[in-house]
Each structure stands twice: as C-alpha cells, then as structure tokens.
Amino acid sequence: MDLHLNGKVVLITGGTDGLGAALANRLVEERARVAVCGRDSHRLAVTEQRLRDAGGDALVVQADVTRPADLERFVDAAVTRWGRLDGLVNNAGKSAGGRIDQVSDDDWIADLNLKVLASVRCTRLAVPHLIAAGGGAIVNVLNIGAKAAGAASLPTTASRAAGLAITKAASKDLGGHGIRVNAVLIGLVASGQWQRRADAAGQSEEELYRQMVKNTHIPLGRIGRSEEFADLAAYLLSDRSSYVTGSAVNLDGGTSPVL
Numbered sequence: 001m002d003l004h005l006n007g008k009v010v011l012i013t014g015g016t017d018g019l020g021a022a023l024a025n026r027l028v029e030e031r032a033r034v035a036v037c038g039r040d041s042h043r044l045a046v047t048e049q050r051l052r053d054a055g056g057d058a059l060v061v062q063a064d065v066t067r068p069a070d071l072e073r074f075v076d077a078a079v080t081r082w083g084r085l086d087g088l089v090n091n092a093g094k095s096a097g098g099r100i101d102q103v104s105d106d107d108w109i110a111d112l113n114l115k116v117l118a119s120v121r122c123t124r125l126a127v128p129h130l131i132a133a134g135g136g137a138i139v140n141v142l143n144i145g146a147k148a149a150g151a152a153s154l155p156t157t158a159s160r161a162a163g164l165a166i167t168k169a170a171s172k173d174l175g176g177h178g179i180r181v182n183a184v185l186i187g188l189v190a191s192g193q194w195q196r197r198a199d200a201a202g203q204s205e206e207e208l209y210r211q212m213v214k215n216t217h218i219p220l221g222r223i224g225r226s227e228e229f230a231d232l233a234a235y236l237l238s239d240r241s242s243y244v245t246g247s248a249v250n251l252d253g254g255t256s257p258v259l
Ligand SMILES: NC(=O)c1ccc[n+]([C@@H]2O[C@H](COP(=O)([O-])OP(=O)(O)OC[C@H]3O[C@@H](n4cnc5c(N)ncnc54)[C@H](OP(=O)(O)O)[C@@H]3O)[C@@H](O)[C@H]2O)c1
Pocket: 013, 014, 015, 016, 017, 018, 019, 020, 037, 038, 039, 040, 041, 043, 063, 064, 065, 066, 091, 092, 093, 094, 095, 114, 141, 142, 143, 144, 186, 187, 188, 189, 190, 191, 192, 193, 194
C-alpha cells in the first residue's frame, strides 16, 4: 500500500537506535524527508551514514530532548532545511521501572522531564509549522503500562499515563487545524536498549529476549520487531489514517490486559 508519504517532512526524537531508527528507515523507503535526534555521537554518525546510503533526504541532529534549547534547535534545523513540517514522532525515552516506595524524587523528575515535558515542548514547537503546512500527524510512543500499570513499573507507567491524556487532549485541541494525534503503546519490542542491557549482563540479545518471553505472557509468543513498530507508526503518520485521531494502539502481541 502506498502511504503517500513522498516529500513529507517528519521529525523523530530519538531516531538513532531501536524503534525510532527503524521508523526513520521506513520513512526514507517511503521517500519522506526525515530529521532525527539523539545524544550519542557515534550512533548519530552511523544513522546519518545509513540513511544517506539508503538514498534518504535526512537530517541528523545532536540534541538532548530534556534540554529545551536543544529541542528548539532540532525543530528549527528541519524547518530551515525543508521549509515545512508534516509529522512529529515523540519517541525518545527509556525504560524506568521501580516500586512506589523505592523511586526517588530525582528519578521521578528525570522521567517526567524525559517522557512528559520533552514531548509537550516538542509538540508545542512543531504545532505552528504543522498548522502552516495545512495539518499533519503526531505520534506519541508510550508503553502498555499507560493503561494497565504493573508492579514495579514506576515512574514510567505514570509518565506514560500522562502521555495518553496528552494525546487525547491534544487531538481535541488540534483537530480543527487538521492535525491528528495518536499514541502507540509498546509491549516488548527488540531494540537498542535491550541489546545494551544484554551486553551489560554478559548475555546474548537472543537469550535476553527468550527470558522476556518466558517471564511475560505474550499471546503471540514472541517479542516484537522494530520494523513492526515502524509499519504502524508510518501508517499513523500517513493520510491513510486520515480519520484516526485521539487513538491509542497496542503494539504488544496481545500482552496488555486491556484494549
Ligand atoms: N523497546 C521496547 O520494548 C519498549 C517498551 C516500552 C516503551 N518503549 C519506548 O519506546 C521508545 C523507543 O525505545 P527503544 O526501545 O527504541 O529505545 P532505544 O533502542 O534505546 O532507542 C532510544 C533512542 O532515543 C534516543 N534518546 C534517548 N534519550 C534521549 C534524549 N534524552 N534525548 C534525545 N534522544 C534520546 C537514543 O539515542 P541516545 O541514547 O544516543 O540519545 C535512541 O536513539 C522509548 O520512549 C521507550 O520508552 C520501548
């Protein structure tokens, strides 16, 4: 199915590894113009090379989403280069799960800053450009814990629940401008963060994923692939989902107990 993303300009926060990187690849295949950000210089350089090799019109910017000035620079760089903006994917983040009696104020603040404030700020920066382009799409990458928090899942599940509320409220605020806002709720999907966790534990990635499948009841019996996330997010960014807004889609092989 042609997603008609040819020439669209899409920003992805955290597009140098894992889900964001898979989406950047997918969008370049669709001939969209893509700007990604991240912090680590090596990952940025590898991403830039990979997207260029794929023939992509891509911009790779070193920016930490927890720093407002970096976010401004990221959005400005894309708009300066291409003169428009059609899509934003608030994706940068990392897993952070602890018990209510064990998570410190500092950890709460850091998580809310990374997952809630950064996406709000980036959305606020992007909206005037999306309006100027006649509309567009925003995809917020969340976690299935947003709807059904498990034990030892804080602060992430609270930050992600805020992300759900923000998605719904923003869809109502921005619908009149032709801007759709949706969320993807991730279960377990193979990505850089798990690869790094496996490396740190001295085990193979496959071994870690086998353990995850054993410890989590996943009806489809496997963890997801980042390309599966990319397909869903690309669809939500495209006009093929033109009547879908204010929705949250689980990408979890059936793991979540709720819709
Ligand atoms: N994979 C899963 O199973 C899973 C499950 C639930 C939710 N999620 C969510 O899905 C999103 C993507 O996760 P992933 O698994 O693909 O992680 P990943 O493989 O670690 O990739 C994360 C990307 O975000 C970037 N990033 C992280 N912190 C950043 C910051 N402060 N500023 C700018 N960029 C930043 C990373 O680059 P640098 O580190 O170089 O900055 C990298 O490009 C996250 O929001 C995560 O919480 C994933």
